[in-house]
Amino acid sequence: MLDRIIGPRRTRQLNRLLHKGKVTILCLVLTIVVLRGNLGAGKFGTPEQDFKEIRETFYQYRSRRAEPRRVLEELQTTTEQTTSSVTTNSYAEFDINKLFVDEEDDVKKNVNEPYSIGPKISDWDEQRGNWLKQNPNFPNFVNGNKPRVLLVTGSSPKPCENPVGDHYLLKSIKNKIDYCRIHGIEIFYNMALLDAEMAGFWAKLPLIRKLLLSHPEVEFLWWMDSDAMFTDMAFEIPWERYKDRNLVMHGWNEMVYDEKNWIGLNTGSFLLRNCQWSLDLIDVWAPMGPKGKIRDEAGKLLTRELKDRPVFEADDQSAMVWILASQKDRWANKVYLENHYYLHGYWGILVDRYEEMIASYHPGFGDHRWPLVTHFVGCKPCGKFGDYPVERCLKQMDRAFNFGDNQILQMYGFTHKSLASRRVKQTRNDSSNPLEVKDELGLLHPAYKVVKVSSS
Amino acid sequence: MGQEGAQKRGSSTLPTTTTAGGHRTGRSIRGGSRQIHKTLNNIKITILCGLVTILVLRGTIGFGSLSSDNDQENQAIIEETNRILEEIRSDKDPDDPEDNQNQPTINLNDTYSLGPKILNWDEERRLWLNQNQDFPNIVNGKARILLVTGSPPNPCDNAIGDHYLLKSIKNKIDYCRIHGIEIVYNMAHLDKELSGYWAKLPLIRRLMLSHPEVEWIWWMDSDALFTDMVFELPLDKYKDHNLVIHGYQDLLFNQKSWIALNTGSFLFRNCQWSLDLLDDWAPMGPKGPVREEAGKILTANLKGRPAFEADDQSALIYLLITKTEWMKKVFIENSFFLHGYWAGLVDRYEEMMEKYHPGLGDERWPFVTHFVGCKPCGSYGDYPVQRCLSSMERAFNFADNQVLKLYGFRHRGLLSPKIKRIRNETVNPLQYVDQFDIRHSGQGTSN
Numbered sequence: 001m002l003d004r005i006i007g008p009r010r011t012r013q014l015n016r017l018l019h020k021g022k023v024t025i026l027c028l029v030l031t032i033v034v035l036r037g038n039l040g041a042g043k044f045g046t047p048e049q050d051f052k053e054i055r056e057t058f059y060q061y062r063s064r065r066a067e068p069r070r071v072l073e074e075l076q077t078t079t080e081q082t083t084s085s086v087t088t089n090s091y092a093e094f095d096i097n098k099l100f101v102d103e104e105d106d107v108k109k110n111v112n113e114p115y116s117i118g119p120k121i122s123d124w125d126e127q128r129g130n131w132l133k134q135n136p137n138f139p140n141f142v143n144g145n146k147p148r149v150l151l152v153t154g155s156s157p158k159p160c161e162n163p164v165g166d167h168y169l170l171k172s173i174k175n176k177i178d179y180c181r182i183h184g185i186e187i188f189y190n191m192a193l194l195d196a197e198m199a200g201f202w203a204k205l206p207l208i209r210k211l212l213l214s215h216p217e218v219e220f221l222w223w224m225d226s227d228a229m230f231t232d233m234a235f236e237i238p239w240e241r242y243k244d245r246n247l248v249m250h251g252w253n254e255m256v257y258d259e260k261n262w263i264g265l266n267t268g269s270f271l272l273r274n275c276q277w278s279l280d281l282i283d284v285w286a287p288m289g290p291k292g293k294i295r296d297e298a299g300k301l302l303t304r305e306l307k308d309r310p311v312f313e314a315d316d317q318s319a320m321v322w323i324l325a326s327q328k329d330r331w332a333n334k335v336y337l338e339n340h341y342y343l344h345g346y347w348g349i350l351v352d353r354y355e356e357m358i359a360s361y362h363p364g365f366g367d368h369r370w371p372l373v374t375h376f377v378g379c380k381p382c383g384k385f386g387d388y389p390v391e392r393c394l395k396q397m398d399r400a401f402n403f404g405d406n407q408i409l410q411m412y413g414f415t416h417k418s419l420a421s422r423r424v425k426q427t428r429n430d431s432s433n434p435l436e437v438k439d440e441l442g443l444l445h446p447a448y449k450v451v452k453v454s455s456s
Numbered sequence: 457m458g459q460e461g462a463q464k465r466g467s468s469t470l471p472t473t474t475t476a477g478g479h480r481t482g483r484s485i486r487g488g489s490r491q492i493h494k495t496l497n498n499i500k501i502t503i504l505c506g507l508v509t510i511l512v513l514r515g516t517i518g519f520g521s522l523s524s525d526n527d528q529e530n531q532a533i534i535e536e537t538n539r540i541l542e543e544i545r546s547d548k549d550p551d552d553p554e555d556n557q558n559q560p561t562i563n564l565n566d567t568y569s570l571g572p573k574i575l576n577w578d579e580e581r582r583l584w585l586n587q588n589q590d591f592p593n594i595v596n597g598k599a600r601i602l603l604v605t606g607s608p609p610n611p612c613d614n615a616i617g618d619h620y621l622l623k624s625i626k627n628k629i630d631y632c633r634i635h636g637i638e639i640v641y642n643m644a645h646l647d648k649e650l651s652g653y654w655a656k657l658p659l660i661r662r663l664m665l666s667h668p669e670v671e672w673i674w675w676m677d678s679d680a681l682f683t684d685m686v687f688e689l690p691l692d693k694y695k696d697h698n699l700v701i702h703g704y705q706d707l708l709f710n711q712k713s714w715i716a717l718n719t720g721s722f723l724f725r726n727c728q729w730s731l732d733l734l735d736d737w738a739p740m741g742p743k744g745p746v747r748e749e750a751g752k753i754l755t756a757n758l759k760g761r762p763a764f765e766a767d768d769q770s771a772l773i774y775l776l777i778t779k780t781e782w783m784k785k786v787f788i789e790n791s792f793f794l795h796g797y798w799a800g801l802v803d804r805y806e807e808m809m810e811k812y813h814p815g816l817g818d819e820r821w822p823f824v825t826h827f828v829g830c831k832p833c834g835s836y837g838d839y840p841v842q843r844c845l846s847s848m849e850r851a852f853n854f855a856d857n858q859v860l861k862l863y864g865f866r867h868r869g870l871l872s873p874k875i876k877r878i879r880n881e882t883v884n885p886l887q888y889v890d891q892f893d894i895r896h897s898g899q900g901t902s903n
Contacts, residue, residue, distance in 0.1 A: 026505050034512050087840050091614045091832060094841045099849060103869030104876060118881040131886050135896070137596075157873035159619040164544055166618035167611035173625060174641045181638050188633070189626040192860065192875045210863050213885040214893070391540050409644060412662050422609035424644040432572040434665035435584050444666055450590035 096159050106196060115197060115294070117206055117286040121213075124276040128216045138217035140274075142184065143452055147219035147239055149271075151180055152204075152211060154190030155226045155382065164394065165382035171401050172226055178408045179230040184449050185222070201316050202289035209282050212274045225268040226382070228344065228375040229400050233407040234441045235341065235366035236448050237271070242336055246273040247281065249320075250344035251337040260325045262302070262309035265337055266344040267317040268375050277334055284323055288314040341366035347376045351396040354403050354419055363407050363441055374400045395420070411439040545611050568649060568742045570661050570735055577728040581668045591669040593726075595636070599671035599691050601723075603632055604656070604663060606642030607678045607833065616845065617833035623852050624678055630859045631682040634894050637674075653719075653768050654741035661734050664726045673730075677720035678833075680795065680826040681851045685858040686894050687792065687817035689723075697787040698725040699733065702795040705788055712777055714754070714761035717788065718795040719769040720826050729785055736779070740771040792817035798827045802847040805854045805870060814858050825851045846871060862892045 006014070088094065121127075132140055140148050153176060160166050173189060180187050188211060193199060195206040204223055212221060220239075242248050251265025272278050288298035291313075298314035305326075306318055324331055342350075350371050357370055366372040376397055378387035386393055399419045406415045413428045431437050438444075585593055593600050605628060612618045625641060632639050640663060645651060647658040656675050663673055672691070694700050703717030724730045740750035743765075750766035754774055761770055776782055793801075801822050808821050817823035827848055829838035837844055850870040857866045864879035879888065890896055 023501075026501075030505070030508060030512065033509065037512060087842075089836050089838070089840055091616050091835055091837070091841055094616065094845065096616050096619070096845065099842075099846055099871065100873055101869055101871040102874050103872060106874075107876070119883050121883050121885075127884070127886055131889075138896070155622070159615055163615040164541060164611050164618075166615055166622050167544075170607070170618055170622050170625065171643070173622065173629075174643060177625075177629070177639055177641050181640070186633050187629050189629050191623070191626060191873075192856075192865065194863075194865065194875070214862055214889055216886060216889065391536075394540065394544060405644075412646075412666055414644060414646065422643075424646065430571040432574055433580075434574070435580055435668060439666075445588065445591055445669070451592060451595055452590075 100158070115287065115290040117195075117198075117282060118209060120283065121279055122276070124213075124279055128274065131216045135217070140217055140219040143448070143450055145239065146184075146448060148217055149185045149220045149222055150188055150211065150215060150218040151176060151185050151222045151224055152188045152190065152208065153224045153226055154203075154207070157191040157193075160382035161384045162382060168381040168394070168397055169226055171397070172229055175229045175401060175404050176224065178404070179233055182233060182408075182443050182446060182449070183236060186218075197290040197292075198286070199291055202286075202291075202295075205282055205286050205289060205316065208272065209279065212272075212278060216274065218274050221272045221274060223267075223270055223272070224373075225375065227377070227379055228269050228373050229397070229404055230372065231345075231350075231374045231400055231404045232363050232366050232370050232372045233404060233443060234363035235370075235372045236446075237343075242271065244334075245336040246275060246277045246334040247271070247331075248336045248338055248343065250339060250342065252339055253337050256321055256324055256337060257328055257332070260306050260321060262306040262318045262321055264321050265317070265324075266375070266377075267320055268377065269344040269373050271343075281323075281331065284327070285316070285319060288319045289316070342368070342371040342373055344375045345371040345373050347374050347379075347396060347400065350374050351399060354399060358403075374403075376400075407441060407443070410441065411444050413437075545613070568739055568746070570647075570650075570658055570738050573735070574665075574728075574731055577665075577731055581726065584668045588669070593669050593671040598636065600669055601637045601672045601674055601689075602640060602663060602667060602670040603628060603637050603674045603676060604640045604642065604659065605676045605678055606655070606659070609643045609645070612833035613835040620832045620845075620848055621678055623848075624681055627681045627852060627855055628676065630855070631685055634685060634859075635688060649742040650738065651743055654738075654743075656719075656768065657734055657738050657741065660724060661731065664724070664730065668726065670726050673724045673726060675719070675722055675724070676824075677826065679828070679830060680721050680824050681848070681855060682823070683796070683801075683825045683851055683855045684814050684817050684821050684823045685855060686815035687821075687823045694723070694725075694787050696785070698727055698729045698785040699723070700787045700789055700794070702790060702793070703788045704790055708773065708777065708788065712757065712759050712773075714758035714770045714773060716773050717769065717776075718826070718828075719772055720828065721795040721824055733782060736782075737768070737772055737775055740766040740774075741768070793819070793822040793824055795826045796822040796824050798825050798830075798847055798851070801825050802850055805850055809854075827851075858894075862889070862894070864888070 132138070142148055153173070155169050160169070176187060179185075190207055193203055194210060195203070198206050208221060208223060212218070248271040249265045249267065250269065255261040255264030287294070288302075289295060295313040298319070299312055302314055302318040302322055303309045303311050305322055309318055324335060350368075351374065361369040363370050376393060379393035379397065380386040381393060381397065402416045402419045402421070409415050409424060410427065413426055413430070414424045415427050417423045417425050428437070585591070605625070607621050612621070628639060631637070642655075642659055645655060646662060647655070650658055660673055660675060663670070699722065701717050701719070701722040707713040707716035724733075739746075740754075741747060747765045750771065751764055754766055754770040755761045755763050757774060757777075758770055776786065801819075802825065812820040814821055827844065830844035830848065831837040832844065832848070853867040853870045853872070860866055860875060861878075864877055864881075865875040866878050868874050868876050882888070
């Protein structure tokens, strides 16, 4: 038909053009699709996200909830809550998040100001030394050569997203209370976020600094994660070993200084001396922490520099590895990477062996034979998603708790019926001469609890 | 391919152009086969492109039914998790074949005993303290106190309960750290018979006998919070007494009210007298018919007591009323709130912060705020949940403000979990330590 209008040759050219055009457009479309699929298109996202959006709007029209279902959600029906929420006596129907009221807004931070964890202090050793002299009632060493220790741990001031998360936090703090009572250590349980920029795993830094400065009588600050439990109640930290060191962490020298492995050390349980060196270290450690761009960029740097580190924002542990590896001359001589006992013990290799340990060994070793600390890295019982199956994590946390609790209960003549059981049974009959009964582990009146009787 | 087609078309009219395998059959057939080829080519192109598109899309978006496997997977995970949570929450013991339900309970004629009778505890304890000078019962001029509290070993019926148990123990840790008191947090049922609120009796006895260096055992309920972090117990007042408990003489002896005393927060001296009192107190406790019958007696004899099984508080009141010789060594304290009933206190916190200061311990700044009846660990309380929980949150933050003061922070309102600065960071932090640390400044001590 076109033949008659423009002539056959032109028609042919036109047709050719059309075909070429078709092919070009087709190839162009394919290229765009492939590129979008792999690289994304800025704010428009990838086809996958498109698809999700489409699906969500589709679902919305069918009046289903737009947000994705979460795994560990309390599956209570939330119908007809509005009328009865104010007067209900039932705890199941209440939404705790409606309770909190912030009477003031967040302080708007000046974006251009570089982050600082606090004003630089350069004479802390001197200040502290003077204070200790003026306050002989608050010595930093009790009983001669045992330093005064403050164990610091904490959790969020809001309820856990996981319905049993708070219960495990409670068990964990009870476990710490028991160990610390026996060993004469004080506890600080933190539930306040001191610095909104250093949220998440970095929250410990401003807290540690604040506590060091507010408690000059404390010689060592022992940070311990909330998911770490004491499993050897009889083991006393060998303080003498660290008399010339300021930072003690579980780890291996080769893995940190030579391999730069991101798990070469663990910052879930470590000791930090209260001195100028520590303040300087915190000042160097903190800059990777402020959330947002700084933390993301720092994360990329750390993934690049450290061995085997996955891609995610900067965390305090990787930052510590990097600092020690890259500034070895400045810090390494005061850092002790301890691996002769489990100042931090990765739970995966320990929890299945508890029965074997009970059969073959006894408390007091602190090492692979009877670990001091079992640390449930990755379980995240307070959150909704962990890195491991829920059942394994929670059941093993129960076992670790009971394993430690048995050592406490044996002081009073009891023990758990089994490592999985909450019930206890008596191991010895009540005596009418209770003072003659000695507890096997000597934890009731241990040597490290003695009080030097002063002249008062 | 399109070009090939064009060329082929071209070859039919321009004999000079070469073709790649052109057909020289008749025109019509040529034309027809060309049409077919064209169509075939088009189809080939279309199919090829379609395939490529599908592959690419599949690679990025994924395919499958719209309802997606994801949801089904999620559903399975949710069910599995619920099963695990149910198991954890239940009281069933995986290793205990004979679950307690079938155990015979003590019947009315048996006598129950907390343990073998001890007759000379004061003497034995004194000997022990002499031999163990390293574990004195008086440290830095203060008698050694052991704070005892606890909660059941299984998770609360709902998550909020556990959260408030956690806040409550943090609150106690803070007070005890400031005042040099040790804590025992109990999560074990030491005696099957004395369960529930009675569980504190065998526990107190056990701790007394195992820790002769402890002078005072201070029982505190898990729903009681310290709200005055500065106040210290005036132990000198009690040097001639062995049991310190909050209550009112009038309610106790004249009205015989079942809430004349409160056993949510009390102190027992570690001595023979206390062991004897515990032995006299325990008989109403064993669960089953004994406790039921005892409950009836108590309801009949105490004013205002509803009908339910015997509880430790009513039993103690009844004991003290009927055997008044015990009263010689009992100190009924009401000059400060060793136990402070929450309802009359929680709304006044802001007023207190304005007018008074910590260290008073009484109605101006209560020492302890006790959330009787709220029962956050159970499913139902005696009061509306909203009221209970917001009050507990307020009490917690009211106390926490006193702890955070040393560090230069306070809560942004009594219902807020967030904090704000009240003091700038400084290069001389020790000046504030002397001023604000409760242990050093000695501000507002009880006398």
